[in-house]
Amino acid sequence: MLLEIKNLHANVGNTEILKGIDLKVGLGEVHAIMGPNGSGKSTLAQVLAGRDVYKVTEGEVLYGGKDLLELDPEFRAREGIFLAFQYPVEIPGVNNTYFLRAALNAARKHRGEEELDAMDFLTHIREKIKLLEMDETLMNRPVNEGFSGGEKKRNEILQMAVLEPKLAIMDETDSGLDIDALRIVASGVNSLRGKERSIIVVTHYQRLLNYIVPDFVHVLSNGRIVKSGSKELALELEEKGYSWLDETVPVSERA
Amino acid sequence: MAIALKESEDFYLKDFREFEDRQAATAPAWLSKLRSEGMQAFAELGFPTTKLEDWKYCNVSPVAGVRFVPAPYELTDKIRKQVKELPFAGLDCTRMVFVNGHYAEELSSVRDLPEGARITNMARALTQEGAVTAHLGRYAKHRRHPFVALNTAFVEDGAFIELPKGVAIEKPIGIIYVSAGGTEPWVAHPRNLVIAAQGSQATVVETYLGIDGGVYFNNAVTEIVAEENAHIDYVKFQDESESAFHVATMLAYAARNAAAVTNSIQLGARLGREEVTTVLDGEGAEAYLYGLYVTNGRQLLDNHTAIDHAQPHCSSREFYKGILDGKSTAVFNGKILVRKDAQKTDSKQSDKNLLLSEDATINTKPQLEIFADDVKCTHGATIGQIDPESIFYLRARGIGLEEARKLLIEAFASEIVDHVKFEPLRKQLKSALLAKMRS
Numbered sequence: 294m295l296l297e298i299k300n301l302h303a304n305v306g307n308t309e310i311l312k313g314i315d316l317k318v319g320l321g322e323v324h325a326i327m328g329p330n331g332s333g334k335s336t337l338a339q340v341l342a343g344r345d346v347y348k349v350t351e352g353e354v355l356y357g358g359k360d361l362l363e364l365d366p367e368f369r370a371r372e373g374i375f376l377a378f379q380y381p382v383e384i385p386g387v388n389n390t391y392f393l394r395a396a397l398n399a400a401r402k403h404r405g406e407e408e409l410d411a412m413d414f415l416t417h418i419r420e421k422i423k424l425l426e427m428d429e430t431l432m433n434r435p436v437n438e439g440f441s442g443g444e445k446k447r448n449e450i451l452q453m454a455v456l457e458p459k460l461a462i463m464d465e466t467d468s469g470l471d472i473d474a475l476r477i478v479a480s481g482v483n484s485l486r487g488k489e490r491s492i493i494v495v496t497h498y499q500r501l502l503n504y505i506v507p508d509f510v511h512v513l514s515n516g517r518i519v520k521s522g523s524k525e526l527a528l529e530l531e532e533k534g535y536s537w538l539d540e541t542v543p544v545s546e547r548a
Numbered sequence: 549m550a551i552a553l554k555e556s557e558d559f560y561l562k563d564f565r566e567f568e569d570r571q572a573a574t575a576p577a578w579l580s581k582l583r584s585e586g587m588q589a590f591a592e593l594g595f596p597t598t599k600l601e602d603w604k605y606c607n608v609s610p611v612a613g614v615r616f617v618p619a620p621y622e623l624t625d626k627i628r629k630q631v632k633e634l635p636f637a638g639l640d641c642t643r644m645v646f647v648n649g650h651y652a653e654e655l656s657s658v659r660d661l662p663e664g665a666r667i668t669n670m671a672r673a674l675t676q677e678g679a680v681t682a683h684l685g686r687y688a689k690h691r692r693h694p695f696v697a698l699n700t701a702f703v704e705d706g707a708f709i710e711l712p713k714g715v716a717i718e719k720p721i722g723i724i725y726v727s728a729g730g731t732e733p734w735v736a737h738p739r740n741l742v743i744a745a746q747g748s749q750a751t752v753v754e755t756y757l758g759i760d761g762g763v764y765f766n767n768a769v770t771e772i773v774a775e776e777n778a779h780i781d782y783v784k785f786q787d788e789s790e791s792a793f794h795v796a797t798m799l800a801y802a803a804r805n806a807a808a809v810t811n812s813i814q815l816g817a818r819l820g821r822e823e824v825t826t827v828l829d830g831e832g833a834e835a836y837l838y839g840l841y842v843t844n845g846r847q848l849l850d851n852h853t854a855i856d857h858a859q860p861h862c863s864s865r866e867f868y869k870g871i872l873d874g875k876s877t878a879v880f881n882g883k884i885l886v887r888k889d890a891q892k893t894d895s896k897q898s899d900k901n902l903l904l905s906e907d908a909t910i911n912t913k914p915q916l917e918i919f920a921d922d923v924k925c926t927h928g929a930t931i932g933q934i935d936p937e938s939i940f941y942l943r944a945r946g947i948g949l950e951e952a953r954k955l956l957i958e959a960f961a962s963e964i965v966d967h968v969k970f971e972p973l974r975k976q977l978k979s980a981l982l983a984k985m986r987s
Contacts, residue, residue, distance in 0.1 A: 392945070
C-alpha cells in the first residue's frame with residue numbers, strides 16, 4: 294500500500310475541517326475524490342503535502358509504511374509526493390526554468406543521484422514541454438507570473454512530468470480550464486499513469502473524470518468520506534447532484 | 549570671510565584654510581571662488597538636524613561628531629590585489645579607480661575612446677579649460693545643501709566624462725572608489741561630472757567599496773547632464789565598510805528628448821544617505837529612477853529622490869525596493885514636482901519593502917506637488933513580509949525552507965538590477981549583490 298490514511302482529523306484555527314478520513318491508495322491506482330464546496334477536499338490535498346496552516350489533531354498517514362506527517366513539505370516532495378495546486382503561486386523574479394531545475398535537483402540529490410546542469414536539464418524537459426503543447430517562452434519567464442489560467446495548470450503538469458512523483462495529488466486541476474486546455478492537461482496526466490505511480494484527483498465536477506478515468510471514486514462530505522465506489526459513482530453523482538448525499542449517512546454513524 | 553562655526557564643524561574650516569593655501573598656486577580663480585562659496589554656504593547651513601523635514605529620519609550627528617582628517621592616499625599591495633578581484637575588474641572596459649578619493653592611475657584603464665570623448669580624473673580636468681568651467685556646480689546646489697556645500701569647498705578629485713555629439717560608448721564606464729580605513733577617521737569628497745552632448749549615449753557605473761574596516765566618510769556629489777536626445781544609464785553601487793559613513797548627492801539634468809536612467813543600489817555603510825534628483829527640462833525628456841536598499845544590523849540607509857517635471861510631455865518612472873533585517877532603519881522619500889507648465893506629465897512611482905525582522909523600521913513617504921492640471925501621476929508604497937504561500941509552493945516542490953527564503957529575497961532584489969541594460973554588467977551586478985546578501 295502506497296498511502297494509508299487512518300482516522301485523519303485536521304483543523305484550521307479552531308474549526309475542524311477533516312473529521313476522520315480513512316483512505317487507502319495502492320501503487321498504480323487512480324483515485325478520484327469528489328465533493329461539494331467546503332467538504333474538505335482541498336484541505337485533504339494540502340494536509341498531505343504538508344501545508345502548516347492546517348493542524349492535524351488526530352489520526353495518522355502512512356506513506357510507503359512510514360509516518361508522513363512528521364516530514365517537512367520539502368522532504369515529502371523529495372520522497373515523491375507532488376501536489377498540483379488549485380491556485381499555482383506567481384513568483385516574480387524567479388525564473389521558471391531555474392525553479393524547475395532546482396526542484397528536480399533537490400530530489401535527485403536526495404536520492405543520491407547526480408544533479409543536472411543547465412544544458413542537460415533543457416534536453417530533459419524539451420520533450421515534456423512539447424507533449425503539453427506549452428509555449429517554450431514561458432520557461433524563460435518568472436514562475437507563473439502573468440500566465441493565463443490554462444498556462445498555470447499546464448505548468449503544474451509539466452512540473453509533475455519532470456519530477457516524476459510516486460504520488461500525485463491533483464487539486465481541482467480542472468477548475469477554470471476550457472475544454473481544449475482540459476484535454477491537453479488530462480492527456481498529460483494520462484501519459485504519466487503507470488504501475489509505479491498513484492494519482493489522487495480532487496475535483497468538484499465529473500467532467501475531468503471523462504478524460505482521467507479513475508479506478509476508484511470517493512465522495513467527501515462534511516469532512517468525511519461518505520461513499521466509495523467505482524467510476525460509475527461519479528456518473529451517479531453527476532446525475533443526482535450533491536444534494537443526494539444529504540440523504541446518505543456516513544457508515545460510521547449508522548445505527 | 550566671516551565664518552562662525554560650531555565646535556564640531558570648526559575643524560572643517562581649519563582644514564579648508566590649509567587646503568586653500570595648498571591649492572593657491574595652481575587653482576584657477578573661478579575654482580577658488582567656487583570653493584569659497586562652498587565653505588561659506590556650509591558655514592551658514594551647518595550640519596542638518598532632524599528638525600528639518602528632509603532629515604527627519606536621518607540623524608547625522610554621528611557624522612558631525614567625528615574629527616575627520618583629509619583622506620590619506622596610500623596605495624598598498626593589499627589594495628592592488630583587492631582591486632584585481634573586484635566584481636567589475638573582469639569587464640573589459642574603461643575604468644577609473646580611486647583610492648580613498650584620490651585617483652590611482654596605475655589601477656585605472658582609460659582607452660579606446662571615440663574621437664572627441666574625454667574621460668579623465670577631476671583633478672586634471674580642473675586644471676584645463678573647457679566644459680568643467682561651464683558645468684561644475686551648476687546643477688548641485690551648494691547654497692541649499694550642507695553636504696553639497698562641503699563637497700564643493702573641498703572639490704579636488706573624482707571622475708570627469710564628456711561625450712561629444714552623437715557618440716555612443718557601448719561598454720560601461722567604471723568609476724570605482726576603493727576605501728580603506730586607516731588609523732584615523734578620514735573624509736573624502738568625490739566629485740563626478742558627466743556631460744553627454746546631443747544624441748550621445750553611455751552607461752556609467754559608480755561604485756564604492758570598503759575593503760578594510762575603520763571609520764571613514766565619503767561625501768560624494770555627482771552631476772549628470774544629458775543634452776538633447778542623449779541617453780545616460782547611470783548605476784550607483786554602494787558597498788562601503790560597515791563602520792563607514794556615506795552621503796551622496798546626485799543630480800541628473802535631462803534636456804529635450806533625453807533620457808536619464810539612474811539605478812542606485814545601497815548595501816553598505818553604517819549610515820548611508822543617497823539623494824537622487826532628476827530635472828526634466830525639455831519636452832519629451834524621460835527619467836527612470838530605480839533603487840534598492842538592503843539593510844541589516846543597526847544600519848541606517850536613507851533614500852531621498854526628487855523628480856522635477858519642469859516642461860510638458862515628460863515622463864518619469866520610479867521603482868525603489870527595500871529589504872530590511874535586524875534592527876536597521878531605512879527611509880524612502882520620493883518627491884515629484886509637476887510645475888505649472890508641465891502639462892501631459894506622465895509619472896509613476898512605487899516603493900516596495902520587505903521586512904525580514906520585527907525590529908526593523910521603514911519610513912516611506914511619497915510626496916507629490918502638482919501645479920499642472922492635465923497630468924497622469926500615480927504612486928504607491930507597500931510594506932510586507934515574505935509571502936508564506938510562495939514559501940509553501942517552493943517547499944512543496946522539494947526546495948528547502950532556507951533556500952526558499954533566500955530565493956524569494958533574491959528575486960525581490962533582482963527585479964531592480966534587471967533594469968540595467970548592458971547585459972554583462974547586469975550579470976556582474978547581480979552576482980555581486982547576491983554574494984553580498986548571502987554572506
